[in-house]
Amino acid sequence: MTLAEEFRSRNFSIYGQWTGVLSMILCFAVGISNFFAAPLRIIFGALCFASSFVILFIEVPFLLRICPTSSTFDAFIRRFTTNWMRAGMYTILSAIQWASLVSGASSLIAAAVTLIVAAAFYALAGMKSQEFVGSKTLGGQGVAQMIV
Template sequence: MTLAEEFKSRNFSIYGQWTGVVCIFLCFALGVANIFNFDLIILFSVICLVCAFLIIFIEIPLLLRICPTSSSFDAFIRRFATNYMRAAIYGIMSVIQWISISVKATSLIAAAVLLLIAAVFYLAAGIKGQAFQGSKTLGGQGVAQMII
């Protein structure tokens, strides 16, 4: 299945996964950009950076096979295999970034918005009863088995 066919499938979990990939880059960039503030925003930027690395392992399952991680970390990441669990983790990460507005309005708002969009996509997939379908481009079904 090509990338265009994946987007035409109208499976919201595919949309959520690709939005999550964009979140990786955005959270990393905004976390680094806002870490140079000398107030409480530093805490939120560090959390944004941690979220970026967490999303990498959630959205790109191939990395769990090729990166040396602990079994407890692998078990934690595997909890997010369903649409509802992914919607929950993205929702939590989004709420944390929305709280950063109470300290100071920064560009972390963009991360909060995009994380919320990813959560909505996964929630829509869960509500519509669509099974989680990982993108083959990102190391979904079939690609991870080819490495072994």
Template sequence: MTIAEEFRSRNFSIYGQWTGVLCIFLCFALGIANIFHFNLLIIFSVICLVCAFIIIFIEIPLLLRICPTSPAFDGFIRRFETNYMRAAIYLVMSIIQWISISVDPSSLIAAAVVLLFAAAFYALAGVKGQTFQGSKTLGGQGVAQMII
């Protein structure tokens, strides 16, 4: 299945997963860009960077096979295999970044908005009763087994 076919499937979990990939780059870039503030915004920048690395392992399951991680971390990441759990983690990450506005309005707002979009896509997939369908391009559904 190509990327175009995945988007035509109208499965909101695919949209959520690709929005999550966008969140990886956005959280990483904005976390680094805002870490040079000399106030409490540094804390939110570090949290944004940590979120980027968590999202990498949530959205790209192939990395769990090729990166040496602990069983506790693997168990934590495996909790987010359903649409509702992914919507919940993205919503929590988004709320944390929205709280950063109270410290200092910054570009972390963009990360909060895109994280909220990903949460909305996963929530819509859950509400519509769509099963989670990972993108084959990102290492889901059989690709991870091919490397062993």
């Protein structure tokens, strides 16, 4: 299945996965840029930066096979295999970034918005009882087995 066919499938988990990748890139950039801000915002920037790596391992599953990680970390990441678990994880990550408003408005709001949009896509997939379908481009549906 090509990327265009994946988007035409109307499976909200595909939309959530690609929005998650966008969120990961945004969290990485915004997290770094907030390292040079007010002291409280540095903490939220570090949390945003760290969440980008968690999202990376969740959304690109073949990385668990090629990167040396601990069995504890692998078990934690493997929890997020259903649409509802991913929606919950993205909601929590978004809530953390919305809490950064305590330190004033900043670019962390952009990360919070994309994270909550990803959560909404996964929640819609869960409400419609769609099975989680990983994008082939990101290592889903047998790509991880072909690499190893």
